[in-house]
Amino acid sequence: MSSGSSKISTYKKTSIFERNLNRIKGTEISQAAFSFLFGEIVRYTQKRVQGIYELEKRLNIQGYRVGQKLLELIRILQFIFSNVWKALFNKQADALEKSKENEDEYMIVDNEPMVNKYISVPKEMAYFDCAAFIAGIVEAIMDGSQFPSKVTAHSVPTQGFPNRTVILIKINESVLEREKYLK
């Protein structure tokens, strides 16, 4: 990442993209733990406001933040990576990665895109990739979820997977600004 001072780069940083996406999906914690935490948030907030109106407004802002997170970038990418791929192709995509070079790029990798399966591309069209179609699907979902992006497909064959395709998602600048603001 570009903004790292020399100090930061000494940390062994495991990005959240390297962790299991569905780690806490469906897991639970005790209701008491939540209630205690929430109660404390209310108490904390109450100390800093005058009147109920302001208290409610502050809690509203806190809740809003949770709501926004539920619609977060990574979550929508996850959603495409697993749910959309499963619905369309009956399998998960093979990898979801963040570009190392560019802050605004994410990649969904499919080792064997269904659309490429029965189509052989002539040599002179080596750069053509039918997965452009899938890229279009992804782009529509990103746009529709308020994460406008430019999505393109690129064949990146490997030894084992001649049809391996990378769906490159380049996120609109406005989204990154928004995400920054939300942090």
Add this chain to the structure above:
Amino acid sequence: MSKARLGEEFWKKTDKVNAELFVLTYGSIVAQLCKEYDDYAQVNKELDNMGYNIGVRLIEDFLARTNIGRCKDFCETAEVIAKIGFKLFLNITPTVTNFSPDNKQFSLIFDENPLSDFVELPDDGRAQDELWYSNILCGVLKGALEMIQLQVEAHFVSDVLRGNDHTEMRVVLIKVIDDELPLSEI
């Protein structure tokens, strides 16, 4: 019954909520604190303080639900905290390790920490060194144990969010508070 089994049993009987809601809510309050205080040390302190307030009330809930008696020593306390306390509230079981020779200090190693799932510390060059994201847990332990006459000090010594290999909390027994009524008078 072993402590771990007991923890499982109690967990089964517990009302539960979606862990994500919890994670996001906690994230929201940490973000709020970071916004309100310029200084991460101050955020740690406030989280610790919030945890303390929680711990003071949580112990009651814990004792009422588990009906566990007095621990015979601090080692047993550690085991109860890890295998029953954490299990019951957060559905995790940190590992108890590194007891000091006098058995007054131990470490809790968190392989999983539901507070910090999906969290990335800000890349501002300070948070990685200064913020203890899960610091509220230290406060919870202090508050809860104080209510059962154990004055402890708890702090994180490492956190995977900071790039450390594991997340470790050190708990130190300072003293046993002796303001209890003699048993014969209860």
